[in-house]
Amino acid sequence: MNNYPVYTDNDPQKETITLNLGPTHPATHGVFQNVLEMDGERIISGVSTIGYIHRAFEKIAEHRPFYQITPLTDRMNYCSSPINNMGWHMTVEKLLNIETPKRVDYLRVIIMELARISDHLICNGILGVDTGAFTGFLWLMEEREHIYEIYEEVCGARLTTNIGRIGGFERDFNEIAFAKIKKFLIKFPPILKEFEKLFNRNRIFIERTSGVGAVDPETALNYSWSGPILRATGVDYDVRANEPYSSYEDFDFDIPVGNSGDVYDRYIIRNEEMWQSLRIIEQALQKIEKEPQGVFHADVPEFYLPPKEEVYNNMEALIYHFKIVMGEIDTPKTEVYHAVEGGNGELGFYLVNDGGRSPYRLHFRRPSFINYQMYAPMSAGMLLSDAILNMSSLNVIAGELDA
Amino acid sequence: MELAFVLEKFILITVIFLVSLGVAAYSTLAERKIAGYLQDRVGPNRAGPGGMFQPLADGLKMFMKEEIIPTDSNKFLFIAGPSLALLTACIGSAVIPWGPNIILGGKTIALQVADINVGVLYIFGVVSLGVYGLMIGGWASNNKFSLMGAVRAASQSISYEIPMGLSLIALLLVTNTLSLKEIVEQQHGGNWNIIYQPLGFIIFLVCSFAETNRTPFDLPECETELVGGYHTEYSGFKMGAFMFAEYLNMFVASAVMSTLYFGGYNYPGIDWVSNLVGPIIGPLIAMAVLFAKIFAFIFFFMWVRWTVPRFRYDQLMNLGWKVLIPLAIANIVISGIVITVYDKFF
Numbered sequence: 097m098n099n100y101p102v103y104t105d106n107d108p109q110k111e112t113i114t115l116n117l118g119p120t121h122p123a124t125h126g127v128f129q130n131v132l133e134m135d136g137e138r139i140i141s142g143v144s145t146i147g148y149i150h151r152a153f154e155k156i157a158e159h160r161p162f163y164q165i166t167p168l169t170d171r172m173n174y175c176s177s178p179i180n181n182m183g184w185h186m187t188v189e190k191l192l193n194i195e196t197p198k199r200v201d202y203l204r205v206i207i208m209e210l211a212r213i214s215d216h217l218i219c220n221g222i223l224g225v226d227t228g229a230f231t232g233f234l235w236l237m238e239e240r241e242h243i244y245e246i247y248e249e250v251c252g253a254r255l256t257t258n259i260g261r262i263g264g265f266e267r268d269f270n271e272i273a274f275a276k277i278k279k280f281l282i283k284f285p286p287i288l289k290e291f292e293k294l295f296n297r298n299r300i301f302i303e304r305t306s307g308v309g310a311v312d313p314e315t316a317l318n319y320s321w322s323g324p325i326l327r328a329t330g331v332d333y334d335v336r337a338n339e340p341y342s343s344y345e346d347f348d349f350d351i352p353v354g355n356s357g358d359v360y361d362r363y364i365i366r367n368e369e370m371w372q373s374l375r376i377i378e379q380a381l382q383k384i385e386k387e388p389q390g391v392f393h394a395d396v397p398e399f400y401l402p403p404k405e406e407v408y409n410n411m412e413a414l415i416y417h418f419k420i421v422m423g424e425i426d427t428p429k430t431e432v433y434h435a436v437e438g439g440n441g442e443l444g445f446y447l448v449n450d451g452g453r454s455p456y457r458l459h460f461r462r463p464s465f466i467n468y469q470m471y472a473p474m475s476a477g478m479l480l481s482d483a484i485l486n487m488s489s490l491n492v493i494a495g496e497l498d499a
Numbered sequence: 500m501e502l503a504f505v506l507e508k509f510i511l512i513t514v515i516f517l518v519s520l521g522v523a524a525y526s527t528l529a530e531r532k533i534a535g536y537l538q539d540r541v542g543p544n545r546a547g548p549g550g551m552f553q554p555l556a557d558g559l560k561m562f563m564k565e566e567i568i569p570t571d572s573n574k575f576l577f578i579a580g581p582s583l584a585l586l587t588a589c590i591g592s593a594v595i596p597w598g599p600n601i602i603l604g605g606k607t608i609a610l611q612v613a614d615i616n617v618g619v620l621y622i623f624g625v626v627s628l629g630v631y632g633l634m635i636g637g638w639a640s641n642n643k644f645s646l647m648g649a650v651r652a653a654s655q656s657i658s659y660e661i662p663m664g665l666s667l668i669a670l671l672l673v674t675n676t677l678s679l680k681e682i683v684e685q686q687h688g689g690n691w692n693i694i695y696q697p698l699g700f701i702i703f704l705v706c707s708f709a710e711t712n713r714t715p716f717d718l719p720e721c722e723t724e725l726v727g728g729y730h731t732e733y734s735g736f737k738m739g740a741f742m743f744a745e746y747l748n749m750f751v752a753s754a755v756m757s758t759l760y761f762g763g764y765n766y767p768g769i770d771w772v773s774n775l776v777g778p779i780i781g782p783l784i785a786m787a788v789l790f791a792k793i794f795a796f797i798f799f800f801m802w803v804r805w806t807v808p809r810f811r812y813d814q815l816m817n818l819g820w821k822v823l824i825p826l827a828i829a830n831i832v833i834s835g836i837v838i839t840v841y842d843k844f845f
Contacts, residue, residue, distance in 0.1 A: 113643055115643050115644075122723055122725060122726060123723045123724060136811055137647070139698055186782060224808065225723065226723045227808035227809065228714055228715065228717065228721070228763065228807075228808040228809030229805075229806065229808040230534075230538070230722070231537050231538050231805050231806060234538040234540065235538065237541060238539060295807070298807065298808065300715055300807055300808045300809070300810060300814075301808050303810075303811070303814055304810070304811055304814075314597065412784065467550075479811060479812065479813065480647075480724055481721075481724050481811045482811070484724050487761060
């Protein structure tokens with residue numbers, strides 16, 4: 097089969113049919129295509145076509161100063177854009193050797209874990225929708241709304257957050273933000289429990305999902321899988337624990353691991369990770385109490401834009417503002433790789449720097465892109481219904497797939 | 500056949516037809532309201548007080564939409580499909596006894612269009628025809644998703660007609676008649692068939708979910724896999740006809756279940772109430788009771804739809820052939836033995 101869209105069957109004698117699943121199909125949740133060779137309901141082979149929303153972010157990034165690349169990362173995995181933002185900031189901090197205060201780390205952890213919850217909420221909710229149970233999805237959507245309200249309080253945006261700056265945050269969390277986080281911690285667990293009651297032991301749901309898309313750990317590692325779907329196969333790899341960043345080593349949390357790598361395990365892993373995220377957020381809130389108040393960014397005037405009042409009234413601030421905006425500050429000529437645990441897996445940033453204000457080359461290791469490579473080979477032999485559940489539990493986000 | 504009889508039946512048919520359409524239309528609103536209630540949201544509330552005119556607005560919208568007929572489709576069958584689906588959905592209610600006879604000025608008026616002595620078989624025939632609309636519509640669209648939906652619809656309804664019929668055979672062992680009117684009369688008061696045929700009822704209930712293509716058996720339309728299933732290519736009121744047929748089928752299925760297993764218009768203490776309120780109000784109360792039962796079933800259909808996921812195709816077949824048919828046969832055997840033993844010794 098050719099790797100380009102096939103639209104019709106030309107051979108009338110053919111026993112199989114060619115089915116174009118996508119680019120616009122309700123189950124793909126984004127713009128990508130699978131040309132499937134079907135024998136009745138069973139898939140014989142499939143070819144994935146991606147790139148429908150490729151926006152050349154890596155190329156655009158080569159022409160932008162570091163702090164202007166953050167909005168590009170928003171648009172990759174838009175279900176958990178704060179993780180992308182923070183990952184990028186930490187990469188630049190690694191390049192510039194910036195040490196962030198503990199309080200900043202903890203604030204980042206809170207936001208990242210909220211983002212992880214919102215990512216998993218969508219994935220598990222949509223999995224429910226794809227099996228035909230719509231109700232659980234809407235229960236969870238309401239909670240995602242509360243997470244978005246917290247983002248709104250912190251940065252003013254909701255979906256494409258552009259949250260934080262290199263070195264910390266653009267402003268401190270206000271009282272309302274903390275109140276909303278605390279309220280979320282109280283209100284969310286009962287709803288998640290209710291959602292689990294709807295699915296975890298639902299006979300039809302278990303029959304639909306268990307055994308579907310089962311992957312052994314070796315294959316998963318060979319395909320370089322990461323994140324919840326890798327952990328569902330039984331490999332305990334989590335960037336937060338294996339390569340701690342943003343002071344994750346200070347936190348006490350478990351990494352849920354599955355054993356069969358099927359859709360049901362992935363679902364359970366994601367649910368369990370939400371519980372762990374809640375634990376982390378609770379700990380972070382307690383830790384923040386003990387840190388000095390009012391610290392929300394590292395003291396790096398060369399890279400952290402000063403507030404506007406100071407720019408207008410203070411010589412130093414004006415100079416730094418000018419130097420940052422005009423890109424007059426030298427950066428190390430080196431290359432760094434930094435990875436964070438995104439919603440779907442290891443979200444890496446490989447940054448090659450030639451000393452200027454923008455990267456010489458920037459590569460995003462997008463987990464969706466890498467996880468998705470196995471989709472077509474996996475689909476062969478599956479029923480159409482299974483293939484669709486498999487796709488939704490891989491949590492392929494089109495924006496992250498195509499970057 | 501005198502004119503008065505024809506006139507009486509004509510009025511009855513018109514009333515029942517309009518009532519079925521009204522119930523079906525408001526079922527769409529009820530579905531959205533119930534879904535909203537289950538999902539922590541409000542549901543439609545813009546058209547009229549509390550969304551009362553939403554079905555009218557929906558119907559109007561359907562009529563105003565552009566009708567798109569795919570170029571490569573078979574136009575005659577493309578139009579015939581939804582028409583057939585709607586037609587078979589409408590005629591199912593003809594044999595349902597809606598209430599006891601009303602005696603008006605010395606004249607008995609039966610609240611049933613046709614008291615035929617093969618009422619149960621008639622219902623079965625009509626239900627079996629219902630799938631033709633879906634199949635023809637899906638096939639005529641010339642779309643692979645539609646075709647898959649149509650194939651699913653055909654195999655599903657054929658598979659589930661068998662356990663449905665078998666569960667009815669056990670019921671007929673109890674009732675000894677095929678006439679729905681007589682079946683209802685036998686269940687006078689609280690002597691309902693559900694007491695004698697609990698397993699048969701459960702099988703019948705599951706099969707009616709499958710026959711009406713409701714979740715967890717909504718594989719023929721199954722949005723997330725087949726886009727829209729058999730109605731992928733339909734638009735405007737042809738699409739509306741399919742949807743409307745589904746709700747009408749649900750109404751008829753609920754009416755049949757109430758009639759066969761839940762005593763139809765009977766309720767405990769019907770005689771006492773009838774004597775109290777007289778020969779005209781009494782039957783009307785009985786009719787209201789029947790409708791209450793029907794609405795309870797419709798609510799149940801919706802409740803299930805917004806709670807459980809759907810089956811996979813092979814699991815659906817497994818359930819039909821490997822679980823429901825053996826159960827239904829066992830039900831026949833047990834019922835037969837019990838009835839024989841009972842007749843012999845008591």
